[in-house]
Amino acid sequence: MFIERDVNSHKKQGSIEVVTGSMFSGKTEELIRRLKRAKFAKQKVEIYKPAIDVRYSETEVVSHDENAIRSTPVENSANILLLSGNVDVVGIDEAQFFDKGLTDVVVKLANMGVRVIVAGLDMNFKGEPFGPMPEIMSVADYVSKVHAICMRCGSIAQFSHRTSEKEQVVLLGEKEVYEPLCRSCYLKTKKAQ
Numbered sequence: 132m133f134i135e136r137d138v139n140s141h142k143k144q145g146s147i148e149v150v151t152g153s154m155f156s157g158k159t160e161e162l163i164r165r166l167k168r169a170k171f172a173k174q175k176v177e178i179y180k181p182a183i184d185v186r187y188s189e190t191e192v193v194s195h196d197e198n199a200i201r202s203t204p205v206e207n208s209a210n211i212l213l214l215s216g217n218v219d220v221v222g223i224d225e226a227q228f229f230d231k232g233l234t235d236v237v238v239k240l241a242n243m244g245v246r247v248i249v250a251g252l253d254m255n256f257k258g259e260p261f262g263p264m265p266e267i268m269s270v271a272d273y274v275s276k277v278h279a280i281c282m283r284c285g286s287i288a289q290f291s292h293r294t295s296e297k298e299q300v301v302l303l304g305e306k307e308v309y310e311p312l313c314r315s316c317y318l319k320t321k322k323a324q
Contacts, residue, residue, distance in 0.1 A: 145241035149268050151253040152277040154291040154309045159224055162250035166222045174219035178202040179211050181228040208233035218245060226251030227262035234266040256293035279311030286313040292320055
């Protein structure tokens, strides 16, 4: 028996995908890869990043190996919801720097049928959960944890060790301020400090 279906009646399903891990683990690279594939499939894509992140570019999301994609810098998470009308996919980079309202924004977008891809650090330099990332991971459909390589021993690294003496939680920087470490090397370094 053949059942005829209206191809236009298929409701677009939203989802929440999280790419997380330490500094230098490839989070942004993976975000860019997923967004470029969506663009190739002719989906309408919008990418956002926190306005404070101007390390490589004010208007692009840029990975450490200089792969880039155009983005919109925003001051707070509510702006993402306001700017995301009629899109298929929303990408959010450096999510740990956004306010706690980001979780509600991400859920609302997914419930509206948008595929939301979020990239961000899961822990700060103290090894503590960072910003809205723990809440977003708990409501996500998919979570990918990527890892760097420990700069001290070559093992898998999941910690972002700050080599600077500065204590503020948000400190933008690259290799001159952070190094990825495995659990063992991270604990040894903390004990020595």
